[in-house]
Amino acid sequence: MNDLPSSQNQATPKPYRELTPIAVILGILIGSLMNAAFVYIALKLGFSLGGSTVAAIIGFGVLKLAVDQSSIIENNINQTIASGVNNASAGVVFTLPALFLMGADFSPTSAILSAIAGTFLGIVIIIPLRKQMIEFERLRFPSGIAVASLLKSPGAGAKQAKLLGLGFVIATLFHVASELSGISDFNLGGLLSIPAYFPIVLGISFASIGAGMLAGGGGLPFVAGGILAWWIISPLVTSLGWLPSAESLGLDLGTQAGKVLELQGQALYKAMLRPLGIGTLIGGAMAGVVASLPALKGALKSLSNAAQTSSGDSPDELDAKALGIAAVSAFLLLFAAAVIASSKMSLAACALIAVVGFVWLILAGLVVAQATGVTDISPLSGMSLIGVTLMYFLSGGDSVVAIILGVAVCVGIGQCADMMSDLKAGHMIGASPRSQQLAQLGFSWVGVPVAVGVLYLLWTPDGGGFGPGATSGLSAPQGDALQGILLGLASGDAPLDKYIVGAVIGLSLGVFPISGLGVLVGLAMYLPFSVTLTYAVGSVIAIGLEKSKGRAWMGSHIVPFAAGLIIGEALTSITAVLIRLATGAS
């Protein structure tokens, strides 16, 4: 049924469907289902999956069946809620299992309160940056563009639908081939006998190529950072003899040169580039805050104006007053979680740890949103790791408090990136940011009790629950890794030098007239080079095509095609994981 013009339809036209009960219920249902499934997947495989595309596709079908006049924007609300609810699972499952594995005595209430606080804080702190990141900086958020292309597909025309379909098929075929063959990358350097300290490895990921295509020239600083880290610093550090020698590794350079290079490569990445990259990300984000201050001031002013608006029109954004109330409430929740989690700390110490957690969440959220905005890759685990480390030192070495508050940080920064990506998709289809923000703020927290509940359901302390060697096969690799890091911290092992040095580099790059340069260079150091190089292929293709075909052609051809690549790989990954879990294959 169409909404007819007023002269033909004397009754008041039905309002355009946006934030409707069915969109909310559907979003919560889809999000909760994905959340439970992805907690299980993350315990088994060590990674989680985004669910925006799945939610949008299911939303199309269900909303069309349930409502005769559903809208594109209503489906966007469904997808916003579903991805928010689902996203909470990653933050919980990457951190909380460490407490189970350590056999720690902790209150589940404190974990739930902390995670819910993280959900609210993540959303609240990123909302004032919407204008800066989406409207002024025009960050790409490739997944957001992919979801928008999917939502727009009913009206985008046959040609664009075909391109989206073509991208989908190509990504699916290659991903299926990669899954079946077990080959996840193409080591060109190895084939050409180029030493491993000068890696030329391409990941078989058309989603990464798609993200690079959508970023185009904007992704070049990220690519340059990767080249600098892996093609300049890596050979230099190797030739200067700063890595473990063959002799010290107990290997013979003559006959075991390959193994020596492999171990040196691991040391280079884990002990040098990765922590240095984390530091650079932090410094870059700090510089970003300073550089964005005028625009942030403008954004806060508009939020404040929204609070004072007296017109009958609905304002564009959640107003500053609402955000302030949500932030204060979430902070109090975080404080309560710290008090419940710690039996030894004073109230003042609990307040201090909650304040530092809050401040860290702002910085880390900015890093993750900026990195996701340009590259679609989120350094969530690195930022969470620093969060847990900070909490550990502030709590005087209390692992329970460190992890409980780390849950808030991890959930919160995940929400930052998710909210911003959804707002990007929303901008492209004309959704009201306020409705999206209300939807995510109002319902994402539902994912927290679902994820914590699934963890408790799966846990049995006799070794059958999850953890290394668990009979269930759920090895909980992220939780195990976090436990290892906490044990390392307990012995005083923290690469503070690398974090500080990286932060200084990131801060100094803030002077260069390219916004977010420090974050991009840091991200390139933080990631394995195969990811960066694959992304670079997409960027270079896009730059070449833009030169020869023009920008308009890119918008009408490459955007739907690249979106198809991202959607194809996302859906195939989810299907492959579900098949593997169902068949018990490794």
Added chain:
Amino acid sequence: MSPTQNKLIANLLVVIGVGVCATFGAQLTPKTLQAVTIEQVKKNQESSRLVASELPSIEVEAPVERVKTWWSLSALPFTSGLCLILLGSFWARKLQHDELNREPSEHSDHSTQALKADESLALMIKTLREMDALLAQDDPKQLTVVKQALEKLQIDTIDPFVESREQLKMKLGINHFVEVFGSFSQGERKINRAWAACVDQHFAETKSSIKTALSSIESALALLSNS
């Protein structure tokens, strides 16, 4: 030297600076290198010549000690690299600033750009007014025409305007840019909403979104004209 050559050298200084800083920043202290080595040996079964019992125990260096030792090893090259980054970055900023100040007199491009921004917004307003008039006929068949016109507007006018935002930012200054571009972006989002409403065959929403978009873009043009 030409501005392009200067720009190239400034960028090169930054790249070299980051390379030097990161290379020396990556250097491990002797104790950390030993700890990393032992960890690698323990993980690697092929390190047969060193059995676990022969390995020294891992001596962890306290975080602050690690910073101090690293500083004593790498302070000079790291600081030199940092100076290069700052020198290159400030120079690049200055070049960008000079480019902006030089353009109105030496090149016609920038003033053309300013005109183009005016013209782009004016063109958007013209198209939106035409659509508003079309929709005033209350004929639902016009939704198809409006949808196609919105798609054309997006590709021909809105996208190039968005691409020119950096020049606009330099021309207007950040505060004024935020006002103009914020108002434009609000209009752009309403144009996108009108497109979605067309696809959903929602006449009333299409009409009201076009009206709001028109008002926002007019406001952007007025703000730009005041510069």
